[in-house]
Amino acid sequence: MASPLEDIKARLDIVELIQSYIRLNKAGMNWKAPCPFHAEKTPSFVVSPARQIWHCFGCGKGGxxxxxxxxxxxxxxxxxxxxLARRAGIELKREDPKLRSEKSRALQLLEDAARFFESALHNAKDPQIRISPQLAYIKKRGLADETIKDFRIGYAPDAWDLLCRALRQKKYTDAEIERAGLAIKSEQGSFYDRFRNRIMFPIRDASGRVVGFGGRIFDELVNPKASSAKAIQEGGAKYINTPQTLVYDKSRVLYGFDRAKDEIRKANAVVLVEGYMDCVMSHQAGVKHAVAVSGTALTPDQLRILKRIAGTIVSSFDRDAAGELATKRSLDLAASAGFERKAALLPEGLKDPADAVVRDPALWQRTVREAVPIVQYFLDRALARHNPAAAEGRRTVAAEVLPEIKLLASEVEKAHWIQELSRAIGIGEEPLWRELAVAKTAGGSAVPPRAIPAPGRQEPNRRAQLESLLLGAVILNPAACREHIAAVPRHAIANDRNRQILETVAALMERDIGEHDALLAALPEELRESCRHLAFQAEVMLERIENAAERSNEILVCIAELEREWARERLRLLSQDIRQAERDRDQEKLKILLTEFQHLAEKIR
Incomplete structure (x- = not known):
């Protein structure tokens, strides 16, 4: 029986699907376009109608x-x-129909609630008043009419159960309203509105569907002496959010992501702010790749979602300690997910991005544009707080900065910042490297946090491209490549899956399987899709070469170049080991490393 995904592939042509998002141009048997996932001038994004797959030869993404x-x-x-199932008209049968129906009802209920809040914001109680006090207030805060409309900002009236009554009129039950996170059951058994007298920010999923709300108390904004303001001053909640529900998982949703995702992809960066208002005002100011985390640290799930479309996180540090702590936790976790991290530093006197936008939208734009690497931020902050001319000051600066350096994934970056720290505090690099080895990260461990598996593919290096071309050529034309298969340097195949594919294909070729289709059919199912994709890449890359002899020669060149790329990478690692052996004064190890280095250097000349 076909899987839901196979049914979808059978019903949806991949060219038509992708053309609904970007413009494709015919190029021989395939279709081409500039890649939607990275900036480029020459189209390298290719779609194969025959194979029903796509691949970008610039950034390496495909599938x-x-x-x-x-x-x-x-x-x-x-x-x-x-x-995809909705587009193909396919019912996902694995999901309980009752559960699916409940989800649909919850989403419609939340949509109706969003319209209720929008209406309450725009309709004044007194017909003599042209604008409600709540709308007047948020416009005074700097929000434009278009922004209010785009983000569907609303108001929850100061009434006990007004929303509940309105939703009951639409035939929703009290239980449904409660499960959607909009009602609370009293001790007497009656239901009342969770959100009352609050400016409402609908929280939407990546598809733009309302899944929850965040509400900011209103009275305290305009009347510090109001009872609600006093409650906040005594520790009450200034903001409240929808609790966990069937459709709202706070660990996976980011406020503003539905509107920001295209801009995040274009910039290859996401601007991380703390509150709903910061996010909304950032978009209004033209910094549209911003999302909000609502005062909590990013979760691994949120980072995985962002990692698919961005490589850099730019974070605005809140001036209060609690905000900075949450941001710091987010950035530490982002380091383990492989993000480049930057800090956007607001001028003194401004506590958040919303304040910056109100003063001057260009100020916030410039703040984001001039964001500094996160290690630079902590180094500058430590130098401002402590005297690097004194022994205690140097020790404290190093203690604050080294954990940040330790979180860096790149050894080159670590070396750069060790050098910068050395210059800043007047201490040699060697003792700083020793301190780095035992430095503890924010979690209290001397070992950097375990990396979060990132769903996005890394931009391919030359060695990865050679691997793909070589394997794809073999899969595409096994008969012509049979004589070369033994010459493929197994040690130079870096990707474990590619190594598995190579050994499997080599074993099948020994059984005299020489046709492409027959080879694919004989492959284990778990490798078949990857092999189709590799063959497609090779087909596109070799299409300019029509002569069979030239294609065969291209394979030999590819094998030789793969060996050279492996040697270059090995030389880079040996250089690091040699430097460490020199620091350790290990003469015996140094001699062995230098001998291997010289041998490999001769091979690639």
Whole structure:
């Protein structure tokens, strides 16, 4: 029986699917376009109608229908599958129909609630008043009419159960309203509105569906002496959010992501702010790749979603300690996910991005544009707080900065910042490297946090491209490549899956399987899709070469170049080991390393 994904592939042509997002141009048997996932002038994004797959030869991303939707929409697998199923008119049978019906009802209920809040914001109680006090207030805060409309900002009236009564009129039950996070059951058994007298910010999923709300108390904003203001001063909640529900998972949703995802992809960066208002005002100011985390640290799930479409996180540090702590936790976790991290530093006197936008939108734009590497931020802050001319000051600066350096994934970056720290405090690099080895990260461990598996593919280096071309050529034409298969340097194949594919294909070729289709059919199912993709890449890259002899020679060149690239990478690692052996004064190890280095250097000349 075919899987839901196979049914979708059978019903949806991949060219038509991708053309609904970007413009494709015919190029021989395939279609081409500038890649939607990275900036480029020459089109390197290719779609194969014959194979029903796509690949970008610039950034290395590629796959089938589901991979494209996950990338372009910023969705997790299940959400992307549901979107494709809706487009294909396919029912996902694994989901309990009752549960699916309940989800649909919850989403419609939340949509009706959003309209209720919008209406309450725009309709004044007194017909003599042209604008409600709540709308007047948020416009005074700097929000434009278009922004209020785009983000669907509303108001929850100061009434006990007004929303509940309105939703009951639409035939929703009290239980449904409670499960959607909009009602609370009293001790007497009656239901009342969770959100009352609050400016309301609808929280939407990646597809733009309302899944929850954040509400900011209103009275305290305009009347510090109001009872609600006093409650906040005594520790009450200034903001409250929808609790965990069937459709709202706070660990996976980012406020503003539905509107920001395309801009995040274009910039290859996401601007991380703390509050709803910061996010909304950032978009109004033209910094549209901003999302909000609502005062909590980013979660691994949120980072996985962002990692698919961005490589850099730019974070605005809140001036209060609590905000900075949450931001710091987010950035530490982002380091383990492989993000480049930057800090956007607001001028003194401004506590958040919303304040900056109110003063001057260009100020916030410049702040984001001039964001500094996170290690630079902590180094500058430590130098401002402590005297680097004194022994205690040097020790404290190093203690504050080294954990940040330790979180860096790149050894080159670590070396750069060790050098910068050395210059800043007047201490040699060697003792700083020793301190780095035992430095503890924010979690209290001397070992950097375990990396979060990132769903996005890394931009391919030359060695990875050579691997793909070589394996794809073998899969595409096994008969012509049979004589070369033994010469492929197994030790130079860096990717474990590619190594598995090579050994499997080599074993099949020994059984005299020389046709492409026969080879694919004989492959284990778990490798078949990857092999189709590799063959497609090779087909596109070799299409300019029509002569069989020239194609065979191209394979030999590829084998030789792969060996050279492996040697270059090995030389880079040996250089690091040699430097460490020199620091350790290990003469015996140094001699062995230098001998291997010289041998490899001779091979690539």
């Amino acid at each position: 089938s229908h589901i991979d494209f939707i996950m990338e372009i929409e910023g969705l997790e697998f299940r959400d992307a599958l549901e979107l």
